[in-house]
Amino acid sequence: xADKDTVDELFDLRTSYYIGNYQHCINEAPKLxxxxxxxxxxxxxxxxxxxxxxxxxxxxxxxxxxxxxAELQAVKMLADYLSNESQRDKIVQNxxxxxxxxxxxxxxxxxLMAASIYFHEQNYDSALRVLHSSEAIECMALxxxxxxxxxxxxxxxxxxxxxxxxxxxxxxxxxxTAWFNIAVGGDKFQDAYYIxxxxxxxxxxxxxxxxxxxxxxxxxxxxxxxxxxxxxxxxKDSNNPETLINLVVLSQHMGKAPEVSSRYISSLxxxxxxxxxxxxxxxxxxxxxxxxxxxxxSVSA
Numbered sequence: 581x582a583d584k585d586t587v588d589e590l591f592d593l594r595t596s597y598y599i600g601n602y603q604h605c606i607n608e609a610p611k612l613x614x615x616x617x618x619x620x621x622x623x624x625x626x627x628x629x630x631x632x633x634x635x636x637x638x639x640x641x642x643x644x645x646x647x648x649x650a651e652l653q654a655v656k657m658l659a660d661y662l663s664n665e666s667q668r669d670k671i672v673q674n675x676x677x678x679x680x681x682x683x684x685x686x687x688x689x690x691x692l693m694a695a696s697i698y699f700h701e702q703n704y705d706s707a708l709r710v711l712h713s714s715e716a717i718e719c720m721a722l723x724x725x726x727x728x729x730x731x732x733x734x735x736x737x738x739x740x741x742x743x744x745x746x747x748x749x750x751x752x753x754x755x756x757t758a759w760f761n762i763a764v765g766g767d768k769f770q771d772a773y774y775i776x777x778x779x780x781x782x783x784x785x786x787x788x789x790x791x792x793x794x795x796x797x798x799x800x801x802x803x804x805x806x807x808x809x810x811x812x813x814x815x816k817d818s819n820n821p822e823t824l825i826n827l828v829v830l831s832q833h834m835g836k837a838p839e840v841s842s843r844y845i846s847s848l849x850x851x852x853x854x855x856x857x858x859x860x861x862x863x864x865x866x867x868x869x870x871x872x873x874x875x876x877x878s879v880s881a
Contacts, residue, residue: 600788637663
């Protein structure tokens with residue numbers, strides 16, 4: 581992160597990435613004329629992470645070469661992991677080897693990419709251990725996400741307090757506050773909604789922010805409002821997995837015809853088979869089929 585006493589040349593780029601405005605990040609990064617090599621590297625990290633967010637892994641793998649800085653090598657490692665499902669076990673083994681040797685804890689990008697791989701592996705303990713080694717605010721934000729996923733709201737609250745003490749005005753701190761408020765629920769749903777809405781008004785209305793608003797609406801049983809913002813998110817990106825998942829949930833709450841949610845599930849299975857939600861859905865679907873066959877066999881007997 582840039583020193584607070586200096587101009588942050590990457591503020592707009594970083595903000596675009598954090599709110600999910602990935603194409604803007606990709607469009608604007610090449611226009612920046614930067615003299616500081618460290619800032620140039622950070623710019624490239626944001627650029628290639630935006631490509632990863634768009635699942636354009638080939639761009640990252642083709643353009644990042646062995647001569648590039650360690651931060652970019654870490655980004656390439658994540659792209660390699662996400663793009664090559666058959667090699668994931670090997671990539672994780674290599675990562676374990678790196679974590680077992682001396683790791684440069686000042687390389688927060690490596691810590692973040694390593695934790696992201698563990699997160700995708702659903703190895704949350706390892707992810708948290710990696711993130712604990714870094715004082716970077718983005719590592720703290722991912723820590724809050726993981727703790728909330730584990731229903732450890734108490735620990736997430738402590739980590740959020742650390743973020744607020746470090747930089748209360750950071751967009752990551754604001755986002756983490758919104759996530760925390762959604763987890764707490766009740767009156768906090770409205771507080772979270774205001775954070776997402778303010779960011780949309782100030783920067784851009786993205787699927788990430790719209791899905792946050794939809795979660796707040798659904799938490800308050802405002803299903804018509806949730807449907808409106810999710811439709812807007814769908815118009816911006818018809819293949820966004822979080823939007824499709826939220827639409828599946830919303831369709832159930834609103835009592836829509838079964839084929840409505842089935843349509844969204846089909847889209848998820850077509851394009852996002854490695855998504856944790858889809859994996860769990862397919863597993864439960866297979867378990868149900870197996871139980872039906874077992875029941876039918878016992879009845880026939």
